Each structure stands twice: as structure tokens, then as C-alpha cells.
Amino acid sequence: MAGEQTTDVVVVGLGAIGSNATWRLAQRGLRVIGIDQHEPGHPWGGSHGRTRLFRVACLEHPGLVPIAQRARELWRELSALSGQELLLETGGIMIGPPGSRIIEGTLTAAREHDLPVEQLTPEQIAERAPGHARVDPGDIGVWDPDAGVLRPEAAIVAAAEAARAAGAELITGQRVQSIEADSDGVTVRLADRDVRADRVVVAAGPWLAKLVPSIPLTPHRYVMTWFRARDGHDASLDRLKVFIRSAPGSDEWMWGHGALPGDLAKVGDEFDGPFEADDPDAIDREIHPGETDHIAGLVGATFKDLEPEPAEQVTCIMAHTPDGQFVVGPSDDTGRLIVAGGCSGHSFKHASALGELAAQWAHGEELFTEASFLDPRRFG
Numbered sequence: 001m002a003g004e005q006t007t008d009v010v011v012v013g014l015g016a017i018g019s020n021a022t023w024r025l026a027q028r029g030l031r032v033i034g035i036d037q038h039e040p041g042h043p044w045g046g047s048h049g050r051t052r053l054f055r056v057a058c059l060e061h062p063g064l065v066p067i068a069q070r071a072r073e074l075w076r077e078l079s080a081l082s083g084q085e086l087l088l089e090t091g092g093i094m095i096g097p098p099g100s101r102i103i104e105g106t107l108t109a110a111r112e113h114d115l116p117v118e119q120l121t122p123e124q125i126a127e128r129a130p131g132h133a134r135v136d137p138g139d140i141g142v143w144d145p146d147a148g149v150l151r152p153e154a155a156i157v158a159a160a161e162a163a164r165a166a167g168a169e170l171i172t173g174q175r176v177q178s179i180e181a182d183s184d185g186v187t188v189r190l191a192d193r194d195v196r197a198d199r200v201v202v203a204a205g206p207w208l209a210k211l212v213p214s215i216p217l218t219p220h221r222y223v224m225t226w227f228r229a230r231d232g233h234d235a236s237l238d239r240l241k242v243f244i245r246s247a248p249g250s251d252e253w254m255w256g257h258g259a260l261p262g263d264l265a266k267v268g269d270e271f272d273g274p275f276e277a278d279d280p281d282a283i284d285r286e287i288h289p290g291e292t293d294h295i296a297g298l299v300g301a302t303f304k305d306l307e308p309e310p311a312e313q314v315t316c317i318m319a320h321t322p323d324g325q326f327v328v329g330p331s332d333d334t335g336r337l338i339v340a341g342g343c344s345g346h347s348f349k350h351a352s353a354l355g356e357l358a359a360q361w362a363h364g365e366e367l368f369t370e371a372s373f374l375d376p377r378r379f380g
């Protein structure tokens with residue numbers, strides 16, 4: 001017979017969002033238990049690979065700007081608590097044809113929130129970020145001075161440690177088997193016990209739909225790719241700033257950044273659907289011959305300072321919603337089952353603030369920003 005433990009809130013998943021939700025809940029004085037099947041900072045979900053891009057002028061939705069701004073405050077707070085620079089605030093650049101989604105999305109977000117972005121000509125791009133010299137003459141740049149690079153594994157470990165220091169109990173190496181919500185509370189089932197709580201936050205990343213099948217989420221295998229500088233070239237972050245850009249002579253998007261000290265440059269191609277669904281428990285972790293030829297071709301055509309042959313490749317899992325926006329909030333009529341996820345390839349930067357939103361839902365507080373576009377029930 002399994003034992004039963006009681007608490008105010010259980011957080012399922014101590015990845016990017018869940019570790020932060022646990023911290024924000026514990027920091028409010030609630031009794032919180034955070035549970036993960038692995039250890040914080042592990043490489044099996046959607047949040048490993050040494051770096052993630054941070055942007056404030058979010059081209060994906062103007063409503064994400066206040067979330068990125070709150071996230072930045074929280075990343076800074078976590079940096080101070082952990083004594084590590086988790087967010088490198090370097091500025092970054094979006095490059096593409098006027099009117100394209102990269103440019104228009106960024107400018108719309110900036111206009112709606114009065115952000116201090118700058119528009120740049122190709123010549124100005126080459127001055128500001130010389131690693132981006134190969135730009136189509138008709139393209140323009142938008143400089144986001146608030147962009148930068150996050151260190152995901154360290155940030156997750158820092159949030160988990162901050163949660164523990166604020167009084168949360170963390171259970172790792174145990175998989176949640178099921179979650180049942182009723183009008184009085186929720187039961188979270190582990191192999192050796194049930195945990196009964198007032199509310200649960202399910203931040204299970206690519207596994208979210210396994211626990212909450214009403215969320216339409218497509219987990220998808222993605223290969224991250226790193227590149228060396230060509231001999232005698234400088235491909236440091238200083239020259240190749242954080243970017244999202246169209247490839248020369250093509251509609252394709254790329255994202256990435258130059259090398260941080262002691263590391264490699266990272267470049268990826270854009271991941272707009274349609275996607276095949278992959279079982280997150282059965283992701284093929286091997287890199288197969290030819291799999292990175294496409295990104296190597298794009299890098300060869302775009303960056304004069306990078307060796308086009310990938311220097312390192314690692315698999316990761318993205319979890320896409322049908323509209324590319326996250327899901328944060330109650331997912332059923334009890335109001336006790338709160339989900340926080342649906343990364344769609346752009347949620348790490350927001351994870352600290354998405355954790356805060358999940359904590360506000362679980363604590364019954366007014367949200368710090370308008371977030372109806374993230375309502376998990378919007379898909380019907």
C-alpha cells in the first residue's frame with residue numbers, strides 16, 4: 001500500500017519552467033513539492049545544450065514582451081542568488097526582408113511596448129555585427145539591445161537550488177505516473193506514494209501530453225549543431241551577435257550566436273511545422289550521416305567566419321502547440337490542474353516568468369500580465 005503525503009502544491013517537472021515555478025511558489029511561503037524523473041540540468045528534455053537565445057522584442061507575439069521583461073528580472077535575481085552570470089546581456093540582431101515575419105514581428109512587438117530597437121541597413125549590420133557580413137542587399141536588421149544568451153543547465157540548477165533554499169521539497173529520480181484532480185484537490189501518483197495537494201502545476205515539457213492528454217502537444221526530435229571558427233577567423237559572440245535571420249538568397253530562417261569563451265558557435269535552422277510526433281521516451285539520440293548537411297549548407301552560404309562542417313551535434317526535444325504559443329493556466333474545470341509548457345522552440349527565455357505565472361495561477365493571485373493568449377483551453 002502506497003503512503004500518502006500532503007502539501008499545498010506539487011510541481012511535476014523540474015526543467016526550465018517547473019524549477020522556476022517551484023522557486024516562485026516556495027518563495028510565497030507555500031508548502032511545495034517539486035518532482036522530476038531526472039536530476040535538474042539533465043540532457044533528456046528540451047532544455048540542455050549550453051545556451052538559449054534571449055530576446056525582449058519577441059517576434060512570436062507582442063504579448064510575450066512583458067513576460068520576457070519579467071523573466072529578465074527573475075534571471076538577474078537568480079544570477080545574484082547563485083553567484084553566476086546566467087544571462088549574458090549582449091544585444092542581438094534580427095535580419096530579413098522588410099515585411100517578413102522576422103522583421104515585422106519584431107517591429108510590432110517593439111512598437112506596442114515602446115522598446116528601444118534600432119533599424120539597420122546592411123552596411124550598419126556589418127559594422128554592428130561583422131560576422132553577419134553576408135546579408136542580401138534588400139534585407140534590413142533590427143537591433144534588440146535587450147537580447148542575449150542564457151545558460152540553461154546552470155539556470156535550471158540555480159532555480160531548483162533557490163526553490164530548495166526557500167523551503168521546497170525536491171524529489172528527483174522518480175516518475176509521476178498519473179495525476180487526478182477532483183473538486184477537493186489533486187492526487188499525484190508516484191511508484192512509492194501518493195501526494196495529495198490543493199493544486200498541481202504540470203511542467204513536464206515534451207511529456208506534458210502524456211500526463212494531461214487534453215493538451216495538443218507534438219514532441220519533436222531536433223538536432224542542435226555547433227561550428228568552429230575557420231582558421232584565422234574570429235567567430236566570437238562579440239562579432240556574431242545573437243541572431244535570427246534569413247539565409248542569403250533564401251526564405252529560410254536561421255538562429256544562433258557566436259562562440260562564448262572556450263566554446264563553439266551555435267547555429268540552427270528554423271523549426272516551423274508540420275512535425276511528426278515523436279515519443280519523448282523513445283527519441284533516437286544518434287546523429288545519422290547526412291542529417292546535418294542542410295544546416296551545414298546554410299552556414300557555408302551565410303557565415304564567412306565559420307567552418308561549415310559541424311563540430312558537435314546533440315539531440316533535443318521541442319514540444320509544439322498548434323499555434324506556436326505556450327500553454328499556461330488551468331486546463332480543466334476544477335481549476336486545480338495547472339499546466340505550464342508547450343515550448344514551441346522559444347520558451348526558455350520566458351521560463352522564469354512562466355514559472356511565476358504558473359505560481360500566480362496556483363496561488364490564486366492576479367497575473368502580472370495579460371496572458372489569455374496562453375490559455376491552455378483555447379484549442380477546445
Ligand SMILES: Cc1cc2nc3c(=O)[nH]c(=O)nc-3n(C[C@H](O)[C@H](O)[C@H](O)COP(=O)(O)OP(=O)(O)OC[C@H]3O[C@@H](n4cnc5c(N)ncnc54)[C@H](O)[C@@H]3O)c2cc1C
Binds near residue numbers: 016037051
Ligand atoms: C534545440 C532547441 C533550441 C531552443 N532554443 C531556444 C532559444 O534559443 N530560446 C528560447 O527561449 N527557447 C528555446 N528553446 C525552447 C526551450 O529550450 C525549452 O524547450 C523549453 O524551455 C522547455 O522547457 P520545459 O520546462 O517546458 O521542459 P523541460 O525543460 O524539458 O522540462 C520538463 C521536465 O519534466 C520532467 N518530467 C516529464 N515527465 C515527468 C514525469 N512523468 N515525472 C517526473 N518528471 C517528469 C522532465 O524530466 C523534465 O525535467 C529551444 C528548444 C530546443 C529543443
